[in-house]
Amino acid sequence: MLRMIFLGLVVMLAAIVVGVAVVVGNTGEAQMAMFGDGVPGVTEQWHVFMAGAVVTIVLMSGLMIAALGFRRAMNVRRELRDLRDEHEESLQTLEMERRRLQQALAQTRRRGGMGDQPSVPAQRVAPN
Numbered sequence: 001m002l003r004m005i006f007l008g009l010v011v012m013l014a015a016i017v018v019g020v021a022v023v024v025g026n027t028g029e030a031q032m033a034m035f036g037d038g039v040p041g042v043t044e045q046w047h048v049f050m051a052g053a054v055v056t057i058v059l060m061s062g063l064m065i066a067a068l069g070f071r072r073a074m075n076v077r078r079e080l081r082d083l084r085d086e087h088e089e090s091l092q093t094l095e096m097e098r099r100r101l102q103q104a105l106a107q108t109r110r111r112g113g114m115g116d117q118p119s120v121p122a123q124r125v126a127p128n
Helices: 002-025 045-111
Strands: none
Touching: 002 045
């Protein structure tokens, strides 16, 4: 991971050096058109380069936002699926426990141990 960080910093430094070289080396006049109209304020070649750099930054920002949104949506879907599966397992476990308890109750009633009497004796309330 440290190598990736170092490689990223080297690539960023190289991009900055190339950008500075383009800006310093291109001082001639230039015009830029957008949608058929001239762009005001763009009079030199390095202005065109900087406009391209700004458009690139905006594009990359949009791609990052979309990627983060996609990743978040996938994480939410995965979490919901896991919760749904966990819920199903809980329901199945509860259903099996209910059946086991019904069978135990039926066996106890067949042996005549419980009848219609409550399983917990009634508690007496002390007078005031």
